Amino acid sequence: MNEIKIFCPATIANLSCGFDVLGLCLDNVGDEMIIKKSTTKGIRITKIVGADLPLETEQNVAGVAALALIEAVEAKLGPITIGFDIEIYKNIKAGSGIGSSAASAAGAVFGINALLESPFEIKDLVQFAMQGEKLACGNAHADNVAPALLGGFTLVRSYTPLDIIKIESPSExxxxxxxxxxxxxxxxxxxxxxxxxxxxxxxxxxxxxxxxxxxxxxxxxxxxxxxxxxxxxxxxxxxxxxxxxxxxxxxxxxxxxxxxxxxxxxxxxxxxxxxxxxxxxxxxxxxxxxxxxxxxxxxxxxxxxxxxxxx
Structure with a gap:
């Protein structure tokens, strides 16, 4: 697989009593991303539609999260000889309170991990997506990126070490x-x-x-x-x-x-x-x-x- 298109869902975090530890994943609200393998090493944000956000990799939450993932993959498996180009189609407005930055950060690590034949489990991707949140607001919180990646409700029991529990949603x-x-x-x-x-x-x-x-x-x-x-x-x-x-x-x-x-x-x-x-x-x-x-x-x-x- 050389290219992947993904739906990156919006999320609701905190859920009143769960500041920084609880979140849920929405079903029909979210961004789309296209991530392609490239013969040129590195991470590039090549297109953003629907929002005025930086294309520079180190200034974009998707880029920062992707870099964190690549660093961990290389530490685990050795040097990677390919790169990745990322297109972001924003439907979640920045600053809306439903996880705009989380959708981009989580989508980037999910897509690249899939193109690399999943060296990390989905739950392990949360730590990399959190780096995008750190860029966005100065705090590496997981209550949006965790449900975006895992679905349902998520509880962050601990940040040090990171310990996340997924909870299935009641059916109605x-x-x-x-x-x-x-x-x-x-x-x-x-x-x-x-x-x-x-x-x-x-x-x-x-x-x-x-x-x-x-x-x-x-x-x-x-x-x-x-x-x-x-x-x-x-x-x-x-x-x-x-x-x-x-x-x-x-x-x-x-x-x-x-x-x-x-x-x-x-x-x-x-x-x-x-x-x-x-x-x-x-x-x-x-x-x-x-x-x-x-x-x-x-x-x-x-x-x-x-x-x-x-x-």
Missing amino acids: LYATVVHPQIELKTSDARSVLKQNVSLKSAIMQWGNVGGLIAGLYTQDYDLIGRSLHDEIVEPIRSVLIPGFDLIKQTALENGALGSGISGSGPSIFALSKGAATAQKIAKAMSAVYEEMNLPYEIHVSKVNDQGMKII
């Missing part, structure tokens, strides 16, 4: 995501966070993380809903998002199990049981932003249990 769980057309950089959204939290808040957060994981494993939708509560990050970040409180209230009033900030924002997610409820929530969310005269995009998606897909 759907996500609705609304993206007000403003950009909120992850680095800016991280800068407003406090470095210390109270023990009381931490205990409440631990309980909700445990409850959410238990709810996913047991397919207890009510428990999932009760656990989608963020005591620490959402109260600080929500003020950066237009109409956040009203959107969240509207989602809950229309049947959402829970609602919160998608990643670092400004997108807002809601989880629900069943496609009909998810569509009802989407209509209600849309009405709020239409009343505010604020442009937006809205997505309704089942949870994608596969992750990256070869087209």
Whole structure:
């Protein structure tokens, strides 16, 4: 195989209570990438469509992630005599809060690994994709790249050493995501966070993380809903998002199990049981932003249990 075309899915990270450790993979929202083998060594970003992003390899999240993978492959197998050309077709807006940088970073390592006949398992690719996230926001977090690569829900139990657990999604769980057309950089959204939290808040957060994981494993939708509560990050970040409180209230009033900030924002997610409820929530969310005269995009998606897909 000399060329591969892949679908690189969008993701929702944090999921209210799981800051930097929880994420899920969306099914019908994402970028596409074409990666080709080249006789010229090195990594080149040859085309980007849909976004104004740098073509320079060391300044592009896909390029940085790919370089990290190549370095590890050469350490494992010896020098590589070929190179790779990467085309990126962006459908996820940068700064939207649904894993734009993660899709590019994860897609690059997934595609190159496949063209090299898979020297690394999929789960092992997360560490390389994280280097793209580090370039994007200064922090090598895995809560977007892990679900993008593995699919379903993922829990980052530990970063040192990296330990990631995949959790299958309950069969009727759907996500609705609304993206007000403003950009909120992850680095800016991280800068407003406090470095210390109270023990009381931490205990409440631990309980909700445990409850959410238990709810996913047991397919207890009510428990999932009760656990989608963020005591620490959402109260600080929500003020950066237009109409956040009203959107969240509207989602809950229309049947959402829970609602919160998608990643670092400004997108807002809601989880629900069943496609009909998810569509009802989407209509209600849309009405709020239409009343505010604020442009937006809205997505309704089942949870994608596969992750990256070869087209």
